[in-house]
Amino acid sequence: MSDPYQEALSQTLIERAFRERIVLVGVTLPPHSDEETDASLDELALLVDTAGADAVATLTQRRDAPDPAWYLGKGKAEALRRICLDVDADTVVFDNELSPAQQYNLEKLLGRTALDRTAVILDIFAQNAHTLEGKAQVELALLRYRLPRLRRGTKGAFSQQGAGIGTRGPGETKLEVDRRRITRRIAKLEGELRELGRTRENQRKGRERSGLSSVTIVGYTNAGKSTLLNRLTESGVLVQDRLFATLDPTTRRLSLPGGEPVLLTDTVGFVRRLPHGLIEAFKSTLEVASQADFLVHVVDAGAADPQGQIEAVHEVLDEIDADRVPELLVFNKADLLEPATLAMLIADHPGSLAVSAVTGEGLDALLRTLSDRLRALSRVVELLIPYENGEALAMVHREGEVVSIGHEESATRIRARLSDASVGRLRDYVCGGAK
16 A cells, blocks of 8 residues: 655655756845845745755855856856856856846856846746736736847747746747747737726726725735735635745735724735836736735744845835835734844834734734724714715715714714715715814
């Protein structure tokens, strides 16, 4: 009788045996430090693992500026070639962005595929895109990235038909097509995404008409955003301990302690130096953050550099014009830290909270704080609603927080805290100004 554990272990070993062997390369340029390069290379190793490959060696160099031909110096490039031979590497991945010419020169010298961080992230997105819009966004980013590299024809790394990093995703078997066909495909995808964007805009307007506040969860990839959404709303969103497990935004209804409902949305995770082309392609998806009433910024409290992750998220938020949206910083995975370490994090970021989406620790405080912050963003208005218009009175109770209520001869006088959208729908009954 076969042993299921042994069979699973054997299958894992077989899969590992066929994974790509990767050499990682990092170049420290001013004003960055060697420590920053090491931390970025550690993250690149995680990205490579997520893409389905193994980092088997690492090479670093400090330079004042990239070499125009190799990015590395010529001597280091020769050392890299020897390392690749020693470890029998399939591919070299640079943490820095390579130009098409540098990529081409390196592949000629090394005799193997040379990629950069952008290619690895695009490859992961290609593996994880499942919806129609997500697949179109990834394909658009891939084609924009590959277009200037087509001149290498069938001899380049992207012409291979295997399953290596940089070869997956929509269009990987069509790399010998000419520039006109690629350009036409890009134009077609842009048109499809504009149409999908209009559909998303109509959905957003529908949610606005509901009068519910919108709260978007943002944060670094693998910080626990989907786990938090599941814990708060019991939504059953995919949760995996891997980078970029979730690409498509998910919206669920959440009731706050005061009874007021809000719409809570989980978004794609961010990462250091998220490719600009990917941000452009996913702009319609990322707009959910810029159009939100409030952001819950989830941070992995146990990360090696939580401050660096916070700054990386803020860079992306700035790029998508979401930096103006009020934000609540939430340190997740509090159960994994010593109390003293956690206290220092909170002290360094006044107004932040510590929670554990897994154990539920701190979630009550999170909901209370979120309710208070949203309430502070709304305004108190006074309305006089005739008794015969019960629907308007029901709307006030449904969409806002009643502060006081009184009854007059022919109408109900009510003071309530309402969003601007709700005030607009009830403007015929408003008799007091905002306070």
